[in-house]
Amino acid sequence: MQKKYLMTPGPTPVPAEVLLAQAKPMIHHRTPEFNAVVRNSVEGLKYVFETTESDILIFSCSGTGAMESSIVNCFCAGDEILIAINGKFGQRMQLIAEAYGLEASVLEYGWQEVVDPRDIAAHLAAHPQTRGVVITQSETSSGVLNDVEAVGKIVREYPDCILIIDSITGIGAVECKTDEWGLDVVMTGSQKGLMLPPGLAAVSVSPKAWRAYERSTLPKYYFDWKKYLKSLGQDTTPFTPAVSLMIGLDVSLKMMREEGIDNVIARHSRLAEATRQGVEALGLELFAPAEGRGSAVTPVWVPEGIDGKELVKIMKNKHGVTIAGGQDEYTGRIIRIGHLGYFDDFDIIVTLSALEMALTELGYEFEPGSGIKAAESVLMA
């Protein structure tokens, strides 16, 4: 017998209460019972997104579907947009924009760099016809946190330019004040901070984004926002939704409301700090720069002479702790420890302990227990 710990930045562990809610007998989606699920979920998501001004739309798809929806609902082919990229998921937004014939300018940064809002301001000043700015709040590939609040201040000065935030691993892990910061479109996926299995995505749409919608001519049907808005008026969805996942969402959002969104975010911040102090105490180096570290995932350089893939494999197969490896050019060179969603102090302790044991097994030299000691001191504070 070996317990399993899922320490990846998505899918993330699902609370037993949520798992079991999804195992209830199936109900039909055109019923008052399910209308209540939709109504509660939208209200709960508004609370989590910190918005009263935006509409919240829920799609049965993974996060990439929500990303695509933001492009096809807000723009026309040939529109100029600006995409700030400092990781894998910013790149995906570029691929989607290009698939739909947008003229995407790219501000490209290294995966270890934070997007500089001044670069966005300079681009918009030089290209005031820009119709949209796209930025990833929390880059899952690198752990970097971009300052979307600062970007919001810049973009709100341009009445015909909307700000699209990929907050797929941001929502529920870091502050994301949709209204206050002027974020026009914010998206997340169910298998992240919302503590659900994958299969649902949520998007917030501001009044400014609805104006962009009215102008948009890109073809769409399944992801057509207006269809979802119209159905929301009757607490339903235009197409058969993922009923069991929606029922789970209702439960997980209740858990988040009970804890309180500020406490949820404070917990993530504390667990991230414990993880960072723990790995640094082992002599390992953090991947993300000090000026922009998110609370969803902690990427760490694999020490010289150690095979990162082997490290992940030992932690999973020998110790039952699944962490993520690096992506693209960082495959085998970094590990990524997720602490996004349903995590508490001892999940971090377990992971650091498994990391200590696996590193020892691979011949890395350090003071055993030092990572745990550093983490404990953060967790006790």
Add this chain to the structure above:
Amino acid sequence: MQKKYLMTPGPTPVPAEVLLAQAKPMIHHRTPEFNAVVRNSVEGLKYVFETTESDILIFSCSGTGAMESSIVNCFCAGDEILIAINGKFGQRMQLIAEAYGLEASVLEYGWQEVVDPRDIAAHLAAHPQTRGVVITQSETSSGVLNDVEAVGKIVREYPDCILIIDSITGIGAVECKTDEWGLDVVMTGSQKGLMLPPGLAAVSVSPKAWRAYERSTLPKYYFDWKKYLKSLGQDTTPFTPAVSLMIGLDVSLKMMREEGIDNVIARHSRLAEATRQGVEALGLELFAPAEGRGSAVTPVWVPEGIDGKELVKIMKNKHGVTIAGGQDEYTGRIIRIGHLGYFDDFDIIVTLSALEMALTELGYEFEPGSGIKAAESVLMA
């Protein structure tokens, strides 16, 4: 305490084995464990779709997403296609085709008519440039079964024209011999014959359909078939899939293989016949014409002087049996009894009994028990 019976044509009841499989702790999708789930699911779906020649792609979305995928992956804007429509879901295909700028010719039939394959042959002879024929095998809105085998024989004579089958409530309920009948694209949704919650859809793609893909220029990303095909080579999916639903799919497909696809279809045929004989014995009239009745759902005219919405409500609220009402112009005028997926003899008996009691309560005159008697005689045969 009141037991609940879900007798709708989707969502359909989910076996407890499948519900509980989905309640297992979350696993990551980039693991050998999940690769096995993908591999098994694709194999199981090939068995159910009766294909060895087509690829099977699985999407995290509802059936409408799969419908959209068939349009955006096979055509260019301006392409001429032919859509045969005899119900609500044929109409949806037309809306999708129009959203993407196709030139859709429509063969329109009444909801109580079966599509005549000769009309399709005549249209193709007159318009040999037609790039695709779209037809709903089993119309959920009307219960009508169209003869897609006959249509397959016609379309296979046109090397540049593909045949797209909406078999969302066909697969697992009626025969659908993808290879033998020359069906290029066949689609289904998880919450139908596959006995799962909604949230997944599967599409089969023939070599001829892949040639259409190569020519297609419509924009796409989340539903881009080639991305899914490429990932299938590594037993995975391009984007995070609905992991818990996929794990459920693995279990439900095993159940279908154990029963055997021919037995699954024979069971549906028997339950549909029992339902039909049962309602006719009550003096009610079937909605679908004798020459084209599917096994997924039995729509029935509500007798003169009875309010169909009230009938559905009494069956649900008083007796715990949820059936569907009519859609669009048939709202309140027909009821639809689903028997698609996880159903056995006594589900039909229960439904007919609830129908008898609700009809009595609404003042309809008939011989109580006569519906049950007629159904029993079919079930005993």
